[in-house]
Amino acid sequence: MTDRDDPEEFRALAHAVVDWIADYRAGIAAHPVQPQVEPGSVRAALSPLPERPQPFDALLAELDRVVVPATTHWQSPSFFGYFPANASLHSVLGDMLSTGLGSQGMMWATSPACTETEQHLVDELAGALGLPETFTFTGGGGGTIEDSASSSALVALLAALHRADPGWQTDGVRGDERIYVSAETHSSLAKAVRVAGLGSKALVVVDPEPGGHALSPDALAAAMSADAGAGLRPVLVCPTIGTTGTGTIDPVRRIAEVAREHGAWVHVDAAWAGVAALCPEHRSVLDGVELVDSFCTDAHKWLLTALDASLLWVQDGSALPAALSLTPEYLRNPASESGAVVDYRDWQVPLGRRFRALKLRAVIHARGLEGLRAHLRGHIALAEEFAGWVTADPRFTLAVPRSLSLVCLRVVTGRGSEADDAATRQVLERVNASGSAFVSHTVVDGRYVIRVAIGAVTTGPEHVTALWDQLCAAADAVLAESRS
């Protein structure tokens, strides 16, 4: 055993790892989607860190014995929780290549290929999504791959603070900044506001449109005007295309028109649903996006790409570096100083970065853009069918209209909302405890709701049908119990 790497040892071990992954994925449906394990049981079962080298087989055996049985199988075809985390096997291939190359793409000079492959990808993908050319590097904007939509929201907020007052870099925040969201906006915006030192006082939760959940442009206009009148500064508004709770699509165009009057930055959080714009028939979700400053959608949710790959575009390609750049001597280099290159470290909070573009490029290469569209359309069609079953069944009701591949439902007991809440929760618990499928929940207008997010890479009609059967059986049992 040498302390240097041996590519031939790797070749042998990696083939075994590949087989392990292929076998795990081939057999994934046999596992309970969510494990039933006690806190601390995994820690107690893991072996201590060894002093001396151990055979690699033993690691794979430990995965089988300890890790897999305590894993929530996000890649299971019966995983319908939260939003999907698509780690397609094509993206696994791309990620292997990225880790194998071992690049560190903090600056163009520290790996030109890492930076330019990403630039090429985000420019091309902007076109495929139907984003205006002003979001591309070619058109004066640009894009990047952050680790998460949370980080995308944070850097958009920092760019907004900088644009609102460049003195922010020296003097810090002033306390008069205001950030506008809806009650449905993802919690990452509230977290970004906290991280950025603004405090929750800066977060204005705008009323929804009457009878719905979308952020109301009229209420936004009133809130912004009142704040501006009170000497406060509207800095950013975040409309969502496909909220986490209900898949609500905020009216981006009208929101952006209101925001413009106050010079506020508009950041669109389309983490889950934005990728639907790859399909011309769903491109209307982007209506008004030409008026916004930044747009984020995650390739690691519904676009077949393993964590972490959050796509962020801005119309002003200098906005993020202006806000975030800070150059110590040891990072100075002629390429950066020429201004002819992009240094992605200035587009994010961390300094170091992986070659994330490869995993998404591998997916698109292997499936083609048409394969991506087929993936999305398949899930949307399944959700449409599923929503039809809910609507037609007296045991259930849709909590909100279906949004793309997300269906939100409640159990109907006929004995009032609180009984419906309890029954809905019990149905969710029964389905999840069975291990045959996993769904998660939210609360809408104070009422408990089951969310069915169709979107795992291998989910097909048979899994959605099985989920429906499970829900119906659970509802029958719960309704029978509640009547007895």
Added chain:
Amino acid sequence: MTDRDDPEEFRALAHAVVDWIADYRAGIAAHPVQPQVEPGSVRAALSPLPERPQPFDALLAELDRVVVPATTHWQSPSFFGYFPANASLHSVLGDMLSTGLGSQGMMWATSPACTETEQHLVDELAGALGLPETFTFTGGGGGTIEDSASSSALVALLAALHRADPGWQTDGVRGDERIYVSAETHSSLAKAVRVAGLGSKALVVVDPEPGGHALSPDALAAAMSADAGAGLRPVLVCPTIGTTGTGTIDPVRRIAEVAREHGAWVHVDAAWAGVAALCPEHRSVLDGVELVDSFCTDAHKWLLTALDASLLWVQDGSALPAALSLTPEYLRNPASESGAVVDYRDWQVPLGRRFRALKLRAVIHARGLEGLRAHLRGHIALAEEFAGWVTADPRFTLAVPRSLSLVCLRVVTGRGSEADDAATRQVLERVNASGSAFVSHTVVDGRYVIRVAIGAVTTGPEHVTALWDQLCAAADAVLAESRS
């Protein structure tokens, strides 16, 4: 071609990918370490995103044709720049397993194994490093794996702000916060201060100890007292164990004693050098660490683990969740509410997270802790030898004393400091342009310095000798030119 994953297709393609990686690593020394490419050339050479599926071979061919020739080969044995980014092949295996599992470990409930494997790893590793038990979950503290030391510094700062004034969550920063660093502290601290909304006015650069570069505890005491007397609040001080420029080790114990008098949080940035504490003979680098609040060292620099894996420990296991937690309805679950589990989303800025622990666990499994120590000791011994050559050679001088595996040198022209600066820069440019090795630079006390960071996974005596020969040849040429 189906739009679902096919594990058998993956098995075949992944074996080809494994061979590609093994071949790339086996032949890596044949590439120029830093490519000579023009900005834009990679973007121009990449194929557009295809509409229809393409054979996977074509992607590998494009890597060979476009990507590899424009890659800075961080895994080359002749890469001596910045700090190393160890993507050992054992860590590649672990990362493959992580991506293959496709877990999303934002909360314990979303994959108990992902969370507890990480808890187990950081607890065990704390022991191996000689951190006090109070940094472990077992001892009331705890650790996590962030993406980068930059993010570790940011969350430590946020925890410090919260501890200093919990009203921070509602009211934001106050403007009276002060953060103490040295001129050698990594720029990520200044970035964290900016991100957190404090502005550069909050950043106090403390004088060094006389005749050195380490942060002076006496100067810190004076600065903190003066600030406190002026009504400002010392919130955090960041000593570094192994600064990026020169490898300087700040006197952590005395700094922490000063900080305690003012209730300031002490965050130790040991991103590069902290791992040396695995070796008992280097454990003194941690002297005083029992007095600090948080400690960070990167497994992805010098501990054989592919990006991204920054290890962060805190003595108060509730500090990060207290500062960062924020729970929307759709993330509520019984395990979290029981208080019996750790939800790592509350230890970081992003929500989603990869199963990062596996890649480090794979490394330690395959090499044993003794293999890690051998890796570190080998580089330190090489650096010691290299520093001896520098000291003995009239063409060169050490700019600062060797620190572990980092050697900082200058060319000596005999014609004054400015001539030395110019010659040193020319030598660096010649070596890097040759492609046979890569070194980076910094500026120390206003003088240009070549940094030789020995630490790539496959670097051995032959590569260090070759670098020395290159430096000598370049110095001869530069000195001859300057005399002519």
